[in-house]
Amino acid sequence: MESNEQPLDALKDIKALMERSSRFISLSGLAGVFSGIFALVGAAAAYWRVNIAPWAVRSDDTPFGTGRIVHIDTDVARFLAVDAILVLLASLAVSYIFTKRKAKRKQQPLWGAYSRHMLMNLSVPLLTGGLFCLILFYHGLIGLIAPATLVFYGLALMNAGRFSLEEISYLGLSDVILGLVCLFFLGYGLIFWALGFGLLHIVYGILMYVRHDR
Numbered sequence: 001m002e003s004n005e006q007p008l009d010a011l012k013d014i015k016a017l018m019e020r021s022s023r024f025i026s027l028s029g030l031a032g033v034f035s036g037i038f039a040l041v042g043a044a045a046a047y048w049r050v051n052i053a054p055w056a057v058r059s060d061d062t063p064f065g066t067g068r069i070v071h072i073d074t075d076v077a078r079f080l081a082v083d084a085i086l087v088l089l090a091s092l093a094v095s096y097i098f099t100k101r102k103a104k105r106k107q108q109p110l111w112g113a114y115s116r117h118m119l120m121n122l123s124v125p126l127l128t129g130g131l132f133c134l135i136l137f138y139h140g141l142i143g144l145i146a147p148a149t150l151v152f153y154g155l156a157l158m159n160a161g162r163f164s165l166e167e168i169s170y171l172g173l174s175d176v177i178l179g180l181v182c183l184f185f186l187g188y189g190l191i192f193w194a195l196g197f198g199l200l201h202i203v204y205g206i207l208m209y210v211r212h213d214r
Contacts, residue, residue, distance in 0.1 A: 032205025146189025
């Protein structure tokens, strides 16, 4: 019995070695869970603040959010900006802490060839999407920003997933689909943001933790 198990153990060791040498496998599922929680808290805070007073007044309001912006409530806009920055910083912090701890346990360098490839493939669609959303805002197409962010973020994750865990690609695909669905429900962007950046991160974070972290 023991002799039969030895080849299986050897194959598992070879598979683990090949995985470590070809992919950045140190991304932590717990980081995804905490990032999702932070996103839900941030979305709830934004929803509460926007309901008190609208942050932008347009000359012609439509479901697409088109129309020249004639007034911006700087206090509300500042609150939303701070809210988003805090969520981003908190997510980056927990991602760094958990990923560093997992990389040490997996004996994989935190900053290596595949982590660089992953970040490069992640950053290009993210930067493109950010510029695209700024152009949408410039033209007053505010209602399209929420679905655009979900689609570009999903494409970035799908691109980066080639150099990391497969769940990253599936999370990206889910965000792309959610962003496309959001196009049919314009005006509910904050809810779709909470689903895409909050709930989906928690679900896939738990899946990653169960499959790879324990």
